[in-house]
Amino acid sequence: MSSNDPPQGFLTGLWHILGGQRKLMALSIVSGLLFSATTLVPPLLVRRLILWITEGGGSTSGLVAMTAVLGLVYLLRGGGRYFYGRFSHVAAYGVTTDLMARVYRHLQQLSHSFYNRQRTGALIVRSVNDIETLEDFIAHGVPELVMATVIPIAMWCVLFWIHPLLALLVVLPLPIGGYVIFRYTREVRRMWRQVRAGISELVAQVQDSFSGITEIKSFGKEKTQAAHVASSAAAYREKICAANRVSLMPSAVVEFSGGVGVIVAVWMGGSLALAGTMNVADLFVFIAYLAYIYLPFLKLADISDTLHRAGASQERIFELLAVQPEISSPPNAVKPHISRWDVAFHDVSFGYQSGEVVLNGIDFEIGAGEMVALVGATGTGKTTVSRLIPRFYDPQQGRVCVGGHDLRSLDLEFLRANVASVMQDVFLFHGTVRQNIAFGRPDATVDEIVEAAQAANAHEFVVDLPDGYNTIIGERGVRLSGGQKQRISIARALLKDAPILILDEATSSVDTETEWLIQEALNRLTRNRTTLVIAHRLSTIRHADKIIVLDSGRIIETGAHDELMARGGRYAQMVETQSVARSWQLSGELSGQPELQAAGG
Secondary structure, three states: OOOOOOOOOHHHHHHHHHHHHHHHHHHHHHHHHHHHHOOOHHHHHHHHHHHHHHHOOOOHHHHHHHHHHHHHHHHHHHHHHHHHHHHHHHHHHHHHHHHHHHHHHHHHHOOHHHHHOOOHHHHHHHHHHHHHHHHHHHHHHHHHHHHHHHHHHHHHHHHHHHOHHHHHHHOOOHHHHHHHHHHHHHHHHHHHHHHHHHHHHHHHHHHHHHHOHHHHHHOOOHHHHHHHHHHHHHHHHHHHHHHHHHHOHHHHHHHHHHHHHHHHHHHHHHHHHHOOOOOHHHHHHHHHHHHHHHHHHHHHHHHHHHHHHHHHHHHHHHHHHHOOOOOOOOOOOEOOOOOOOOEEEEEEEEOOOOOOOOEEEEEEEEOOOOEEEEEOOOOOOHHHHHHHOOOOOOOOEEEEEEOOEEHHHEOHHHHHHOEEEEEOOOOOOOOEHHHHHOOOOOOOOHHHHHHHHHHOOOHHHHHOOOOHHHOEOOHHHOOOOHHHHHHHHHHHHHHHOOOEEEEEOOOOOOOHHHHHHHHHHHHHHHOOOEEEEEOOOHHHHOOOOEEEEEEOOEEEEEEOHHHHHHHOOHHHHHHHHHHHHHHHHHHHHHHOOOOOOOOOO
């Protein structure tokens, strides 16, 4: 079984995830047993006291000794309770921390195709909420399960020693409770899986709503979206109420069974005492112990609810850990010394889904230090080409090579460390400007960060921020403009200093002045780097070493700007269309008419 294969069975899985916390859990169980074992002593001491009173033989010194023993017992009881709770919680927190880190590391290894099929909120529930459910069971449920088994057996042995027949009679109702717990186990587990799925859906919907809050407000859909969330919340409520309705059944049955046991003890024991065949001291122990014998079973019935929640969460966690990454380093992965960082596509075909064709027989090369631009209408496969270079996906046919090496033979971390990207949709992390620029090189000095920002034309606006480079920019850089985020992204790529660079429409959706600042920064960034540019504004790629025109996933034209313009083909038509659109735009601005959007790919 590999490290990510789900263990068979709940207890096996629990033993697996306890890992390095098993010693602490063992200490917790021992402390819990000590705490519970002290419950045996006080009723026996009171029994002795009653016998002294009714039959004689007691003394002041004996009473002093009994009192001292009681004091020691309750001291041990207090210590047992403290260490039982202390050790179990520390173990549970350790498991939570280790498991969250393990799940997060595993999620990072999974391929882009996995995330294309998932909702972020659902993954958050699995990697945080489900693990917290396990923490609750480990902290409270595991020791209680052990104590609910050991202590009643010990107490029943004492009762059997006192009066075998009555001891057998008072525990006759127990099998009924045990059967009910067993009978409902599978059904309750299934229902709690549905509950966990329901909370995943609810959290995912809320997360989507927060991510799209601008669109929701723009379209005035607050009430509609709130109704969707309320509907998911109501569905979750129905599932959890149904699960509780079934999972609380064992508690009620055990409670009733315990009551029957006490009734038997009172009736039969009382009859025996009245008949003179059983002394009052022994009857007292029977009644006192019965409460403790049934109490653990009642706790066990209550724990079954937590147990089923934990079981459902554990299954979901191990299902997630069992997912294998589609893209990974091969067993014999290499980190070669590459002197010329050229990129080559050899007869590459690719589709995101089976039977789908996004790229068809792509063949081209980007020489070391060259700039190659991809142009074409939306949906022709430009971005898909860029995603194959850092090996976010593997082609179904053909090869992508860097420095003469098939990407599938390279160490994945090595490959991606040598590729930098500046995307149209810039993602910045909640943190400071400095942290975001240094994301690819956390060990960079302040001077290196400032130098990168200056080269990216970002330094001037950064120093004007409230705290300069230490300014918190908010989630996804919400406190910065689009152009500012783009220049931070360029500074990040500059500081990474990777030999291969991907620019995906990095100057679209910004004003003319900002575009000039970004383009100037990009000129510095692309110097002496092997660069793939996905171009929206064709005026920005006139000086590219080679321009490739894509149509329906195929290359239909290749050449330099002047060469392609001289042919009068698709590229020339696109340039002409954008020139006309730009003229209309300028004319509209001068005449006060609404601005026209530039056309083209």
